[in-house]
Amino acid sequence: MEVKNMKNKLSPVTKLHATGLLMASLGILILYLVGLPGFPRIPPGPIILGMAGILVIAIAPQWKWILIISVIAALFVSVGGIIEGSSWGRLAKADDFGPFIGTAFSGSD
Numbered sequence: 001m002e003v004k005n006m007k008n009k010l011s012p013v014t015k016l017h018a019t020g021l022l023m024a025s026l027g028i029l030i031l032y033l034v035g036l037p038g039f040p041r042i043p044p045g046p047i048i049l050g051m052a053g054i055l056v057i058a059i060a061p062q063w064k065w066i067l068i069i070s071v072i073a074a075l076f077v078s079v080g081g082i083i084e085g086s087s088w089g090r091l092a093k094a095d096d097f098g099p100f101i102g103t104a105f106s107g108s109d
Contacts (some may be wrong), residue, residue, distance in 0.1 A: 009061040013058070018060075021053030021070060024077070028104025034098030038084070045077045081106070 010018075028045035030054070052070040059066045081087055090103040 010057065014056060014060050014067065017067065017070065018056040019048050019054065021074060024074065024106045025049035025053060026065045028077070030102035030105060031099060034092075034102060036099055036102070037085045045080070048073050066109055 005018040015066060025046045025048075028049065030040050032043050032046070052073040055066050056070050087103055094100050
């Protein structure tokens with residue numbers, strides 16, 4: 001009952017923000033699971049974005065600053081993906097489904 005009341009307190013924008021963070025986390029996890037070369041043994045992206053999404057859901061009704069922190073976390077992971085540089089190549093190859101869908105979900109990495 002308490003979780004249901006907390007979900008009702010989240011604005012539609014906050015719900016969309018949390019969903020985006022969790023989807024990006026899932027996308028990076030897909031890239032890791034399909035065995036894309038160059039990933040660290042434990043990739044930090046899904047952990048950072050997943051925790052940011054969970055914190056937005058759990059803390060945003062009481063503490064609005066978590067939204068700024070979660071945007072910074074998303075930018076941190078996005079800049080890492082852009083610096084790495086192979087995102088555009090994976091998006092251009094839709095026939096390689098695993099890396100394509102992982103990159104599409106994650107947004108950058």
